[in-house]
Amino acid sequence: MSKVETTIAARRDAGSGALIGYLPVGFPDLATSIEAAVTIAENGFDVIELGLPYSDPVMDGPVIQEATQTALAAGFRLRDAFTAVREITSRVDAPVLLMTYWNPVLQYGVERFAAELAEAQGAGLITPDLIPDEASNWLAASEATGLDRVFLAAPSSSDERLRTITELSRGFVYTVSTMGITGARAEVDSAARTLVARLREAGATNACVGLGISTADQVAEVLSYADGAIVGSALVRALSDGGLDALASTARDLASGASVQH
């Protein structure tokens, strides 16, 4: 099992599920983004999802768009992501996945990107705009390096596609809770529960739900049927509005929904 899989399994065995936190690397600056990732890991998050700023983030809502555009305007470079992964993994146990749109990886060189991420002790990639059908070079590079590859599953995916996505994902399957983009929502779509059940049918052991989760109650609700809950915009907003202290407090609050004892 990969480190992400081991982490999720341990949380499941403890009677809960994994809490996965998204933060963009380089926002508001590189050093603070590293501290931010360490902060959520120290306040109850089990897995870090580090978002790579990209000029055309079609899956992201306004909060994350604004943060990643700020990072780019402040001079974020791809190599900074490896620096961040290396430093975060040296300071906390939580595995670090990079979430990235595909073109930056393609331009860096898929093999080179994978090798440097593995070398920095990164756990793998979440690829929002790369479907398994287009991923042959990433499948090969992740096999060679042992990196996790997290593909997305959507409420609209066919059973056949869910089987392929499950089979080719490693780490977990990113279960898109609703037809839409990232951002806090009043309620987590009931489509998420249905999709997790369908993913189980397709053979998935780790189905983690993301999109629209922003409160401890929502975390608890999702973890009652899924293996992990992914929170993004709520963390980014806390960091953006109140800095590291506010982020720590938001993280602790969210973690209470995952019954994490501290």
Add this chain to the structure above:
Amino acid sequence: MSLREASGPYFGEFGGRFVPESLIATLDELTEAYEEAKADPAFSAELDHLNRTYTGRPSIITEVPRFAEHAGGARIILKREDLNHTGSHKINNVLGQALLTKRVGKTRVIAETGAGQHGVATATAAALLGMDCVIYMGEVDTERQALNVARMRLLGAEVVPVTTGSRTLKDAINEAMRDWVTNVATTNYIFGTVAGPHPFPAMVRDFQKIIGDEARAQVLELTGALPDAVAACVGGGSNAIGIFDAFLDDPDVALYGFEAAGDGVETPRHAATITKGRPGVLHGARSFLLQDEDGQTVESHSISAGLDYPGVGPEHSWLASIGRASYLPVTDAEAMDALRLLSRTEGIIPAIESAHALAGAIRLGKQLGPDAVILVSLSGRGDKDMETAAEYFRLLDERE
């Protein structure tokens, strides 16, 4: 093998579907619906009827001898897509996709627009067929094409100014994609060019190839031979692929796409994607792309909003890579000179986009000499560009 048979998802190493999983089911559905529609004589008949009775097809060709005197004396023939209803070639594709929307039972359409031509065409089709319509337009473009914003609103469409990123066409596409991911159950995305994920590059080309099919027959009838060269402007590249397609298997017909060079390709302010870019993924397809070392999309610049796009359709990237078509840059200044020249010598005011093809034709005429016949896609009329032209040429009396 016929080059005309390329049907996606890949054109050589270009194309594909680099989109979120959420969109795959609807892209599959659209692909299937389109394949069925293509094989259905009733669909073709309905589209053909609209083309004849609504758009005003076939569009004519016009030979422009007074203009051609400035182009080495070559014969220059314009394919008059500017005379279509709504003023450009965009309506050809929009009517096809709007009928397809009806066929898949959706009631709301969305579209991106740069110059506003595709937005106006989509708003028009939505009005004609009674569908809800939302148009995403970069804020910068809503300013430089304000009259088209008014036209779309008059037609009943909602126009959403996009304030993210470079606030131009590429960001309008991002925002339309976000809308589509969210509202896919009710909504069809009428994509305006031959870029984007499969099936758009092949489908939009199929709806636009009527330009070349008509023009090939018309030029043959007028001159008794095929043209020596075909010229079109290329942003995403839909009018270009539309006029190229009929000639792809005629190896003696040279195909030229003219890209917007803005201030010049030696400056950072241009939109010459094939000339200066390299392959990458944007908006769902692998194609040439203006990008930095890290794969971040670089902002493009052109006086023409419709060509101000850092990507290009994958079939063009393929045609460039196999050498079947040539892609050359034309600056803002060259395009504006050609715009004024056609206006003054022939009484035809072209869109600034199309003026890039005219500037290219002047260059080609001088190279090819007086025996050459050059077919030019006059993709749109210039009415929408009067404000830009007035400012550029200082056509209005100074006011206090």
